[in-house]
Each structure stands twice: as structure tokens, then as C-alpha cells.
Amino acid sequence: MDFSLSPEIEDYRQRVRSFVEREILPVEADRSNWDEHENIGHAALERLRSKAKAEGLWSLQMPKERGGQGLPLVGMAACYEEMNRSIFGPVCFNSAAPDDGNMMVLNKIGTDAQKERWLQPIIDGKVRSAFAMTEPHPGGGSDPSMMKTVAERKGDRWVIKGRKWYITGAGEAEHFIVIARTSDDARKGLTAFLFYKDQPGWEIVRRIPIMGPEEHGGHCELIFDGLEIPDENVLMNIGDGLKVTQIRLGPARLTHCMRWTGLAKRSLEIAGEYVKERDSFGTKLAEHEGVQWLLGEAAMQIEIGRLLVMKAANELDRGGFARKEVSMAKVQVADTLFKAVDTAIQLCGARGYSKDTVLEWIYRYARQAKLVDGASEVHKMVLSRSYLSEGDRFWSWS
Missing domain, CATH: 1.20.140.10 (Butyryl-CoA Dehydrogenase, subunit A, domain 3)
Known part of the structure; x- marks a missing residue:
């Protein structure tokens, strides 16, 4: 078994390592660059993101035709490890959770129209995103079959009601994926929906305090009370929510x-x-x-x-x-x-x-x-x- 990296991946790894050493660690060392939640402040972050883009180290996980670098997961493993030599590293390269996972799933299963509308702005670094699945008791957590948030068909729209919590990044996210129940079918009862921050029918109740430092946007509790979503914003098909997750x-x-x-x-x-x-x-x-x-x-x-x-x-x-x-x-x-x-x-x-x-x-x-x-x-x-x-x-x- 050959564990050596290809010349292309090794080049990316070394350049990421150099960027972290040269650009990010000095910013990390100066506490004036930290925000109130012990993450990197936005001004310092935007400067570093611009530099990462200029050096061709932006969105390593995304296809080149969409502005990324097209690395496979093996290449991502080598480079992500180097990024997080700094506590602030991954977000500077647009490789931090939850955007990272949301970009990968949208790129894999989104329609062309959904990729252009929902994915591309995240790749470009113009918006942040969140994935809303976890619920308070007695709702779904590790066991999604317990999910209580529901989406009911009304006319040409799906209307969502329910509650989610510990939704990472929700406080600063503009694009969301929410998982809701559309039937009682054990395997095909959940559906994934896309929605914007400024749509009516939902709100952030609170940013939940945690013991550790927080991602940008924190970990939030959300209430859905009539959020309306058209069919074009269903990710995959009705009933494919478990597959999406x-x-x-x-x-x-x-x-x-x-x-x-x-x-x-x-x-x-x-x-x-x-x-x-x-x-x-x-x-x-x-x-x-x-x-x-x-x-x-x-x-x-x-x-x-x-x-x-x-x-x-x-x-x-x-x-x-x-x-x-x-x-x-x-x-x-x-x-x-x-x-x-x-x-x-x-x-x-x-x-x-x-x-x-x-x-x-x-x-x-x-x-x-x-x-x-x-x-x-x-x-x-x-x-x-x-x-x-x-x-x-x-x-x-x-």
C-alpha cells in the first residue's frame, strides 16, 4: 500500500503549510484579532481569505470550474490537517464546518439551478450556510426517525413547523438546509429543503452558550412557524431526506x-x-x-x-x-x-x-x-x- 502523496497534492500541502506558518499563525498570536466568541475577527478573516484566494488555495474541495481546486478526499486529508495547525486555519481557506459539508453535498446532489443559486455563493465566500437537523427532546438527534419538525403540503408550497437546536453557524448563515418530516414512512419520511435567511416563517430564538470557543454564527436554537418552501427548493426528491443526511x-x-x-x-x-x-x-x-x-x-x-x-x-x-x-x-x-x-x-x-x-x-x-x-x-x-x-x-x- 502506497501512502505517498501525488506531486500535485504534496505541492498543495506544502503551500497550505507555508501559508499557515507565514500568514495565519501571526494573526492567531495577536489577541486583538480575536472576536468575542474566541474565533478570528471578521476584518482579519477577510484579509486572510483574500490572500488564500490570490495564492490558489481557496475551496480545495470544490471543482475547478466552480472556483475550487478539485482535490480528492485523500488530498483534502493532507491539506486540512495542515490548515488546522492554526485554530483559525480552515475558515481562512473556506474549508470549515458547516460550509464545508454543505458545499460537498450541494455539489454532489444539487440540480444545476440549485448549484448556481445555493452553492456558488458559498464557494465564492459571499455567504455562510447551516444544516438544520438536530432537535430538542423528544425530537431527532442521532436517531433521525424521532424527528418532529414537519413539512405539510399546502397548495404549491411546503409549510414547515417545528424546532431545531445546536445548529452550527446559524447566527451568520444566509443559506440553510433543513430536514423535516413529510410522511411517517420509516425510510422515506424525511425531506431536505433549501431556504434563505430573510424568508418569513422562522426565527432564531437564541445563540446557545457553550463551554468552548464557537464557530462564526455560534450554535443556535431555531423555531419554524409557517416557513413556506416551493418544490424547486427541495434537495433531491420528497422522501429523500435521510439519503441527503x-x-x-x-x-x-x-x-x-x-x-x-x-x-x-x-x-x-x-x-x-x-x-x-x-x-x-x-x-x-x-x-x-x-x-x-x-x-x-x-x-x-x-x-x-x-x-x-x-x-x-x-x-x-x-x-x-x-x-x-x-x-x-x-x-x-x-x-x-x-x-x-x-x-x-x-x-x-x-x-x-x-x-x-x-x-x-x-x-x-x-x-x-x-x-x-x-x-x-x-x-x-x-x-x-x-x-x-x-x-x-x-x-x-x-
């Missing part, structure tokens, strides 16, 4: 893992630099056996996560579903990110716990990794079902 969430989960790997590596980078310089009991911390065990274990887990991500990316590029590969990567990398930053804080001591480094930012952010896009326990259930169904074929090489 499956098409979107698989690659989106994997791109989370790509970015989280970058944050895990950054955590060890900070810790590694510190223990090589810090003296303790007459020698450098890096010479202590206990320190070496901690660093070695975290580094090994990161590499395991990278290999799982690449295996899943390769399977998706080949046209496979990669369900179990994505689930394995999601569990492994979520755990690894938390372990890596926890290890880094432990090794850096009070400095790691303080705001003198970005470790405490990454630590608070990392806790969500085990929850978003399917809790780790749900993915382990998926893996269990796969194993019980496949037996020894679970470990097939092809």
Missing part, C-alpha cells in the same frame, strides 16, 4: 477528523518545544522517561488516526460508502484530539492551563469532538452491527 454526514465527519488531526499535532508541537527547553531536577523534561511515555503514546495515537482517515478517504474516493471506516476514524480521532491536548497541558503545566498558549482553547474545543456528527457510542454501535453482519470480512483488505 447520509450523503452529507459521511464525508463531513471525515473532514472533521482531518482538521482535528491538525489540532492534535499542534498540541504536541507546543508541548514538544516546551519539554525540550524546560529544566527539571537537573535535566530537560524531554529526558524524563515519564514525559517520553506521554509524548510517545500521544504521537502514536495521532498516527493511528491519520491512517484511519486516509483509509476512509481512499475508500470514498473509490466510490465506496466507507461507513465503518468513517466511524472508526471518528471515534479514534475524537479520542486522540482530547488525549493529545490533555497530554500537552499536563506537560506544559501551568503554562498549558493558562492562556499563554492556545492549548486551553483546543482543550475546551476538543470535548465536542466526541459528540458532534454522532456521539462516539453511536459510531461504536455502527461498528458492532457491521462486525456481527460481516464476521471476519469486517477486516477485509479490499
Whole structure:
């Protein structure tokens, strides 16, 4: 098995790495560039986005004919990892969630008219987007069959009523995908709809406070009370909502893992630099056996996560579903990110716990990794079902 990157992908990877080092890390280091939610402020973001476009590093995941760079998922894995060496990296390249996943699903299944109207402005960086699926109890979360938001046919329109919450980016989004129930059919009961921010019949109730730093637009609670949507804004067909979520969430989960790997590596980078310089009991911390065990274990887990991500990316590029590969990567990398930053804080001591480094930012952010896009326990259930169904074929090489 050849894990080397093609010359084209390696070139993109090196250029992304150089851009992060040269342009983004200095902006990250200056707290005046941060907004009130501990993300990069809009003025600094727009400057960096313009530079990324000028250097041909914009929207790596989108087709070249739409202004992207046309990289496969394997190429995205290598580059997204480099982007998230900075806590602010992915959004500067238009590769941050939820826009990233929304662009990929619209590009894959949208009609030509929908791509022009709903996708292209996101690719161009003119608007942000959100994906509205999760609901408060007793509605749908990891189990979409519990969804309570409904869309009823009235004349030539679909009228949506219900409630969603923890909708990432909704506070600044202009383009939305919402999943609603259109029948009681177990497999064909959900439908995906597209709508604009300024349409009547819905509102943002609140931006929900969270323990960690927030994406632009936060995580919001939404109420739908008569939002009207025409047939032309149905994504795929009526009853295909579950299929839309499956098409979107698989690659989106994997791109989370790509970015989280970058944050895990950054955590060890900070810790590694510190223990090589810090003296303790007459020698450098890096010479202590206990320190070496901690660093070695975290580094090994990161590499395991990278290999799982690449295996899943390769399977998706080949046209496979990669369900179990994505689930394995999601569990492994979520755990690894938390372990890596926890290890880094432990090794850096009070400095790691303080705001003198970005470790405490990454630590608070990392806790969500085990929850978003399917809790780790749900993915382990998926893996269990796969194993019980496949037996020894679970470990097939092809």
C-alpha cells in the first residue's frame, strides 16, 4: 500500500503549510484579532481569505470550474490537517464546518439551478450556510426517525413547523438546509429543503452558550412557524431526506477528523518545544522517561488516526460508502484530539492551563469532538452491527 502523496497534492500541502506558518499563525498570536466568541475577527478573516484566494488555495474541495481546486478526499486529508495547525486555519481557506459539508453535498446532489443559486455563493465566500437537523427532546438527534419538525403540503408550497437546536453557524448563515418530516414512512419520511435567511416563517430564538470557543454564527436554537418552501427548493426528491443526511454526514465527519488531526499535532508541537527547553531536577523534561511515555503514546495515537482517515478517504474516493471506516476514524480521532491536548497541558503545566498558549482553547474545543456528527457510542454501535453482519470480512483488505 502506497501512502505517498501525488506531486500535485504534496505541492498543495506544502503551500497550505507555508501559508499557515507565514500568514495565519501571526494573526492567531495577536489577541486583538480575536472576536468575542474566541474565533478570528471578521476584518482579519477577510484579509486572510483574500490572500488564500490570490495564492490558489481557496475551496480545495470544490471543482475547478466552480472556483475550487478539485482535490480528492485523500488530498483534502493532507491539506486540512495542515490548515488546522492554526485554530483559525480552515475558515481562512473556506474549508470549515458547516460550509464545508454543505458545499460537498450541494455539489454532489444539487440540480444545476440549485448549484448556481445555493452553492456558488458559498464557494465564492459571499455567504455562510447551516444544516438544520438536530432537535430538542423528544425530537431527532442521532436517531433521525424521532424527528418532529414537519413539512405539510399546502397548495404549491411546503409549510414547515417545528424546532431545531445546536445548529452550527446559524447566527451568520444566509443559506440553510433543513430536514423535516413529510410522511411517517420509516425510510422515506424525511425531506431536505433549501431556504434563505430573510424568508418569513422562522426565527432564531437564541445563540446557545457553550463551554468552548464557537464557530462564526455560534450554535443556535431555531423555531419554524409557517416557513413556506416551493418544490424547486427541495434537495433531491420528497422522501429523500435521510439519503441527503447520509450523503452529507459521511464525508463531513471525515473532514472533521482531518482538521482535528491538525489540532492534535499542534498540541504536541507546543508541548514538544516546551519539554525540550524546560529544566527539571537537573535535566530537560524531554529526558524524563515519564514525559517520553506521554509524548510517545500521544504521537502514536495521532498516527493511528491519520491512517484511519486516509483509509476512509481512499475508500470514498473509490466510490465506496466507507461507513465503518468513517466511524472508526471518528471515534479514534475524537479520542486522540482530547488525549493529545490533555497530554500537552499536563506537560506544559501551568503554562498549558493558562492562556499563554492556545492549548486551553483546543482543550475546551476538543470535548465536542466526541459528540458532534454522532456521539462516539453511536459510531461504536455502527461498528458492532457491521462486525456481527460481516464476521471476519469486517477486516477485509479490499
